Amino acid sequence: MFELLIYMFENYLSSKSYLDFNNISMELEAAGFDNDDIEEAFDWFSQLKAMSDKIPQAIDAKENTNLRIFTEKEYKKISSEGLGFILFLEQAKVLNSIEREIIIDRAMALNQNIISIDEVRWVVMMALWNNGKENDYLFVEDALYNKDTLTIH
Template identity: 55%
Template sequence: MFEVLVYMFENYFEADIRPDQSTLAKELFAAGFDSDDINHAFDWFSALEAMTAKELAGTELNTSGFRIFSEPETTKISSESLSFIMFLEQAKVLTATERELIVDRALALPQPVIGLDETRWIVLMALWKQGKTKDYLFVEDAVFGDAHPTLH
C-alpha cells in the first residue's frame, strides 16, 4: 500500500493533478497496483486530509509538555524514524500537532516496521498538504543531501 501512496504523490498530488477517485483507481490498477492496496491508500490519504484540515483549523497541541512514545509506537516506528521526527520538531519544521499526525499515519500503515524512508515520505506528504514543503525540503537536503558544507 505504501508504494501506492508514493506513486500517487509523485505522479498526481505533487503536480496538483486531482483526478476523481474512480479515474485514479483505474489508472493505479492499470499501473499494476492491487485494488486492495489502492483502496487502503485512498483511506490512508483521506484520513491525512481530514487530520490536516483539523490542524489547519487551529487545534494546536500544548507544546510545553514532554512526549513519551508508547510501546506500540516504539515497536512499529524505528528509532531512527522517531529521532528524525523529534529532530524536525526541535528544528521548528514540525509542530506538536504535526508530529502526532505523522505518528498516527505511520501507525496506520500495514508494514510491521516503519523505517526512515517511509517516515520521510509521510512527513513530506503531511507538510505538503499544509503548504510547508519548502521548510521540510531545506532541512531534508541539509541532513540527507550529498553535498557537504566546506569548512574553512
Template identity: 50%
Template sequence: MFEVLVYMFENYFESDIHPDHDTLSKELFAAGFDQDDINGAVDWYNVLEAMADAGVSHAGHCGFRIYSEAEINKINTDSLSFMMFLEQAKVLTSAQRELVIDRAMALSQTEIGLDEVRWITLMVLWNQDRASDYLFVEDAMFNDNRSTLH
C-alpha cells in the same frame, strides 16, 4: 500500500492533480498496483486530509511525548529520532508530529523505517503548504552531492 502512496504523491498530489476516486483507482490499477493496496492508500490519504482540514495539524504544542509500546515496536529508533530533530529544528510542530505518527501507525507494515517517515512527513507538510521548510532540511541532511573542502 506505501508504494501506492508514494506513487500517488509523486504523480498526482505534488502536481496538485486530484482525480476522482474511480479515475485514480483505474489509473493506479493500470500502473500495476493491487486493488486492496489502492483502496488502502486512498483511504489513508483521505484521513490525512480530513485531519489536516479539522485543524489537528495546527493544534498547540505539547511539552513532552511518551511513545506507546506499539509505537516503539512499529516505528524504528532512527525514525523517532528524525521526528525529534525536525521538531527541534521547528520544521515540524508537535501536532504535526502526532499526525506523522498517526499516519505511520495506520500503515499495514509491521515496521516503519526512516524512508517511510521521511515520505509521511513530506506528505503531511505538503498538505499544509509547508513542504519547503522540510525539503531544505532534507536536502541539507541527505544530499550526497556535498561540496568538498580543500
C-alpha cells in the same frame, strides 16, 4: 501499500490540482496495483487530509512545549531513527506538536510491521506538503535524498 502511497504522491497528489479518483483508480489498476491496496491508499490520504484540515492555523511551532512520550507500540513499529527524525524536526521548529501527532498516526496506520527512517521521511514529506508547508517539505526532501549532508542553519 507503501510503494503505492509514494507513487500516488509523486504522480498525482503533489500537483495539488483537482483529482478525479475514479480515473486515478483505473490508472493505478492498469499500472498493476491491487484494488485493495488502492482503496487503502485512498483511505490513508483521506485520513491525512481530514486530520490536517483540523489543525488550527494559528498554531506556532515556536511555542511548542509539549513533551511526547512514545507508546510501546510506537517504539516497536517505528524505527528509533524514525522517531529521532520526528523529534529532530520538532526541535528544529519544522513540525508543531499537532503535525507530529499526525505523522505518528499516519506512520502507525501503514500496514507493515516496521517503519524505517526512509518511510518516516516520506510520511513527513507527504504531511508537510498536504499542510501547505512546501518550504519545509523541501527541507525534508533534501533530507530524504541527501542523507549525508543534512544540516540546519
